[in-house]
Amino acid sequence: MTRIVLLFVLLSLNYHSHADLIADTCKKSEYPDLCNSTLRSDPRSAKADAKGLTRIMLEVALTKASTTFNQVKNLLSKTTEPVLKRCLAICADMYDSIVEEIPKAIQNVGLDNNEANHQADLALTDVDTCESIFSEEPNKRKSPLTANNNAVRHLVAIAEDILVSLG
Template sequence: MLLLFLSVLLTLIYCSHGDLIADTCRKTQYPLICISTLRSNPHSRSADVKGLVRFILKAALGKANTILNLANDLLKKTKDPILRQSLDTCISVYQDALDEIPIAIENVGKNNVEASDNASATFVDADTCEESFSNSPFAADNKAVKQLAVVAEDIIGSLG
């Protein structure tokens, strides 16, 4: 009987956290990227809303780091002055993002205004990088960073 009770309790806990992800993501502008990002992280199943937004921000941080590394690699390989200028812009803004996102993560639940401001700055960084190219090699990744930053802002806004 105790085993049955524990089994039902664990199932309810698991389902309630699964619902928390769906409920939280449904309130964002980009619910699909929110859900897919959180469901791909097994630790998100046991997180509260603050934990969920931290996972979203960590995913944005990973994408930002990927773009920064790719931009640095491309910069080493090109002599085209226009491409170099665009890459320099991306490198600069993503270096900023790599500073801003950890601050946002740290401030979730402590200083939500600052956390939201840093998520917003990350959105601007991705947009600035994208707009520096006529044909961006980072279009998909910039889009993902922007959407994750907006999702983070939306969730942080729900925290009050």
């Protein structure tokens, strides 16, 4: 009986230490609520170290980027309006790059954090390019991708915040 209680206490302490790692990590993030909800919703986070949390965040960002890329391609295939088609074509190129850059960042986490950060920065630049193309004059218009662009941007930014803490 004593062993069972001891085992329970040790498991409980281990859980709380990981929960504290998530809380501590997310407090340092630009988007702490999104960081907490994203990491706590992934069961792998419970046993992950800071490098693992970074990879998880980048994987979630990649999933969102892939979904956005598919949305862009779908909108592009249905659009006949020339200016919108041009904007979406640029976004398709940007998201094609993003879905290549994020896996490179994931691969470099813990091996070359500077390179991981560089790849994440490239992805952020591409997201910004996609969003800003819609506001260029003289054909300024509302981007149909703002919500998705913001989601990808925030997830990658959180990953970068965690990367910074790794040194």
